[in-house]
């Protein structure tokens with residue numbers, strides 16, 4: 063693909079994600095597949111789109127120095143300027159003059175001479191001048207918010223919960239690329255055999271310390287490897303793999319996965335159960351449930367019975383005390399996955415967190431009677447907000463004296479996370495800066511015998 067078309071694609075994606083609320087990871091994956099981009103072009107497109115989105119507010123702070131404040135820019139012009147600024151300031155792959163030239167050509171194609179000359183003027187000014195310094199912003203929370211492009215309310219909330227240093231580390235960590243981690247289906251191939259095969263095929267990988275099935279790919283585009291089509295590999299963050307590990311399933315158990323789509327953890331549980339026993343996997347929408355069935359089929363797992371349901375009403379389908387294990391991987395704000403889905407930080411609002419925490423309360427309340435005595439329930443989310451994590455558990459335990467935090471959970475954690483900064487009496491909060499995973503919360507409850 064020519065560099066011009068690649069940048070035009072980046073601009074289209076950024077405008078759609080930035081203005082119309084599209085999901086960055088979905089639209090980017092689709093563009094890479096549809097346009098059959100080479101690995102090199104795919105990674106440059108990803109770099110430009112994610113890099114620009116991740117730093118939107120910082121780029122805007124820079125741009126305001128160079129654009130007349132009274133001028134109302136069309137959305138695509140604004141994103142073209144952000145994207146060009148990002149490449150000039152943060153990428154050294156392409157010289158500034160080439161970036162400016164292509165931005166001007168793009169504006170001629172999209173707009174008219176006036177826009178092209180504005181874009182040319184702004185970017186040439188940027189090239190000649192010093193960029194403004196965020197140190198000019200006197201309020202420290204507003205400064206960190208602009209420097210790392212997080213909404214101010216989010217930074218203020220995290221500072222309240224975790225203090226300044228941890229918040230700063232988390233905001234900075236969120237700007238980094240997420241490592242590519244995959245899970246091996248051990249009933250098809252051992253992790254060692256997969257590593258040998260990948261090395262033979264020119265890939266590089268290291269083993270995960272959080273899951274015996276996990277690998278982190280350090281070289282090569284693993285999504286194109288044949289082992290995906292053969293149902294041996296699944297893309298999954300290590301923190302999510304830890305959830306599958308920590309539920310403590312065994313062969314022949316009866317397991318409930320109350321919020322299962324798209325099926326990453328359901329299929330992991332089935333693998334750990336050696337495809338023996340039964341897993342009931344529910345989700346709210348049939349389309350999403352179909353994704354779970356499809357994934358189970360791809361991986362050759364047939365103990366998963368999927369169904370569309372609101373898991374707040376499962377007592378209509380199952381008797382009380384039916385399940386040996388329950389996974390409640392609850393819907394959440396997703397503030398732990400900002401590295402892979404940067405659009406979330408611009409769309410989420412503080413009130414969403416409170417609304418979600420009451421759904422989480424309701425889900426936990428409704429699935430808990432389905433757990434057998436002595437059974438275990440793992441509550442997990444991919445967020446770093448206490449209101450959706452620890453506070454949900456605290457409220458639940460207060461009203462349910464027949465449940466407690468399972469003390470064995472802490473013993474069974476892998477060595478790597480035994481001293482994690484996010485360990486509390488309620489469970490484990492992983493932060494993205496700690497182990498290069500998503501921000502993720504796990505708490506294992508046990509129903510007293």
Ligand SMILES: C[S@@+](CC[C@H](N)C(=O)[O-])C[C@H]1O[C@@H](n2cnc3c(N)ncnc32)[C@H](O)[C@@H]1O
Nearest residue numbers: 321322323324325326327345346372373391393
């Ligand atoms: C964090 S995602 C689950 C991810 C999944 N466990 C995995 O590992 O692939 C949360 C899921 O909960 C589902 N959900 C939300 N509210 C629900 C409800 N009331 N009943 C059942 N599922 C619900 C959402 O549709 C979403 O797919």
